[in-house]
Amino acid sequence: MDQSFPLVQIRDLSVTYNTRLGPTSAVDKISFDIRRGEIMGLVGESGCGKSTLGKALLRMIMPPGYISGGQIIFNGENVMKFDEKRLRDYRGRQVSMIFQDPMTSLNPVQTVEQHLEEAIQVHEAETKTPYIIKRIQTLIERLGIMQSRLDSYPHQLSGGMRQRVMVGLGLVLNAGLIIADEATTSLDVIVEAKLVDQLREIRDEFGVSILAITHNIALVAEIADRVAVMYAGNLVELGDVNRIFDAPLHPYTQGLLASVPTTEINAKKELYKMPGEPPNLARPPSGCRFHPRCPAAMPICSRYRPALEEVAPGHWVHCWLYQDHPEKVEKTIKVAA
Numbered sequence: 001m002d003q004s005f006p007l008v009q010i011r012d013l014s015v016t017y018n019t020r021l022g023p024t025s026a027v028d029k030i031s032f033d034i035r036r037g038e039i040m041g042l043v044g045e046s047g048c049g050k051s052t053l054g055k056a057l058l059r060m061i062m063p064p065g066y067i068s069g070g071q072i073i074f075n076g077e078n079v080m081k082f083d084e085k086r087l088r089d090y091r092g093r094q095v096s097m098i099f100q101d102p103m104t105s106l107n108p109v110q111t112v113e114q115h116l117e118e119a120i121q122v123h124e125a126e127t128k129t130p131y132i133i134k135r136i137q138t139l140i141e142r143l144g145i146m147q148s149r150l151d152s153y154p155h156q157l158s159g160g161m162r163q164r165v166m167v168g169l170g171l172v173l174n175a176g177l178i179i180a181d182e183a184t185t186s187l188d189v190i191v192e193a194k195l196v197d198q199l200r201e202i203r204d205e206f207g208v209s210i211l212a213i214t215h216n217i218a219l220v221a222e223i224a225d226r227v228a229v230m231y232a233g234n235l236v237e238l239g240d241v242n243r244i245f246d247a248p249l250h251p252y253t254q255g256l257l258a259s260v261p262t263t264e265i266n267a268k269k270e271l272y273k274m275p276g277e278p279p280n281l282a283r284p285p286s287g288c289r290f291h292p293r294c295p296a297a298m299p300i301c302s303r304y305r306p307a308l309e310e311v312a313p314g315h316w317v318h319c320w321l322y323q324d325h326p327e328k329v330e331k332t333i334k335v336a337a
């Protein structure tokens, strides 16, 4: 496959949870690509649908949730059409997901070696034991884990090491995509920084794509090549990480960045407090979901959802401020006068 062809193409993806309050639109018509070998940061406030999107990519949305629309194309294949057998292979071998607490995914009575061995045996039954052992030893070394740790049980490892074992479970089968959902959140800052460095190294060495889901915008600045910003189930902005941080366009992204504390000791910057609360997704606002909290809202924003517009090469935004429409033209004329 042409290496410039995106690894993942997400098209109009929607996920709904049936709740007591009615259908909750947790992910609403989201479209973007994940390129080969890139680290894509996915950010937004708690409850905006980041984890739901990550799980949807693996088709792991459990009832009362379901994928209510759209497509996921992985390496040119339509994931929505996979049968159970193909899905097991896809989840185990092509995409792997790591969560905030690796203890929930690791088996407490299996050693590191047994975890890795089992992953290979399940997906590559024909592989002979000596090759399996060699592969595990090489991998573990590349992940910076001492070989003596192969005999350790999960509870005997540090948090950072457990996360590296989880990464290893994906890499041992040559996964193309690792979805890291708040994977560094429970680690202290020093261990977190080390894991972030290692994830970048792993990407460089293995050419794997990483979707880093986090509410920590500073972490995204550190790790990601591109960033997708979500608000209330919608994608609001996407682009190169430097561009998004230097010149955010969507009022939500601008507010999100202005509300992040700086580490400069003499910084006198007053932190921005975004007005209002995130909406209840069972009854999302009409038009642009951010309009009730948006300092730049125009009448059209409550009526129609803006389309996704490429405002500069590779910089995409869903906002009426950057699209021509009657009310904007009128406003522009008034300003010009």
Ligand SMILES: Nc1ncnc2c1ncn2[C@@H]1O[C@H](COP(=O)(O)OP(=O)(O)OP(=O)(O)O)[C@@H](O)[C@H]1O
Pocket (backbone or CB within 6 Å): 017, 018, 019, 024, 026, 044, 045, 046, 047, 048, 049, 050, 051, 052, 053, 063, 064, 065, 215, 281
């Ligand atoms: N199993 C579920 N049943 C019903 N509603 C759900 C379920 N899981 C998530 N939701 C709802 O879907 C929306 C998105 O949740 P999600 O966990 O994907 O957001 P998030 O951005 O990952 O938040 P966080 O960072 O807090 O994990 C929220 O309104 C949440 O209440």
